[in-house]
Amino acid sequence: MSDASYLPHEFQYSSARHQAETAIAGMWLFLATEMLFFGALFLSWVYSRHWNQAGFDAGAQQTNLTIGTVNTAILVASSFVYSAGLAFIEVGNKRRLIQCCAVAWMLGLAFLILKFGVEWHDDFHKHLFPGPHFAITGALGGGARLFFIFYFVGTALHGVHMIGGLVLVGWVILRARRGEFSPGYHTPVAAVGLYWSFVDMVWIVLYPLIYLVGRGP
């Protein structure tokens, strides 16, 4: 965040620091609404699994645990690298900021390719999309269908947020290349970092809900 009160600022703020703090607070307010948005999704998991445990878990056992785990590690690394970029611009190292943002962006893209290019592709191929040719039938079919509705809706919503995050990180890279950030002014880098870490957080919760809870020895 900016800590230089001598920087230019909009008329409605008392200082550049005030403007930066307001921007960061605004991002946190947006993230609070996002918590509730994803909260409804998590509540649907509680309901669906509680009333259909056997079928729901039978669906979870069909997911690709390897890709899910690798993707979690990728997102954690991406969040770490972006935070390192923020730490670099705080001491004025613009080159490292650009490098860190580029690595974070590529890790995010790798996540999307694995999720939608490989995993979803396999899921459709195995008839796990809850449609007329759904692979799991019989007594467990209903619960398994509910699981895969949760799975596709949850991963699609998270994926849309990831795409939004990639656009924002790309925007930060472009502005950093134009030399617009400095130790005194880097509020957009911090605000986008909050969003990027939040998207990581959502996946950290989705990962056990999708891949781990329904699995067992």
Added chain:
Amino acid sequence: MTPGLRRLLLTGVLSMLSAALTPRTRPARPRLRPLLLAWVLLMALLAIEFGAAFTPLGRSARPFVLIPAVLMVAVVGTLFMRVGRGVTIVRLFAAAGLLWLGILLGLGSLDPLTRTDYPVQTGNPQ
């Protein structure tokens, strides 16, 4: 010694003294250690979570696998998002988000977690 040479020597000695006494300015280093620690912690928690998924727990007890995930969220929030270092309004918004999320999940889960299912009598009673 001519006055000009004396002045030159004096200036040289003074400038050397000034350089020796002035603290060297090194480029500031970023604070990467907490971030690195957070990443190691997150990977360790991910490994624990992955291993916990294969422990022999009953179906109803399996949501306890989520405990490492909750700790991971706390690590990301404190060390990557720096919620503790924000101004008061930032902490207030974060706390409000968690409070309302708790109310949503708590009240929403109340029915499935507390309802007693009575068996439905089927067949002809006569």
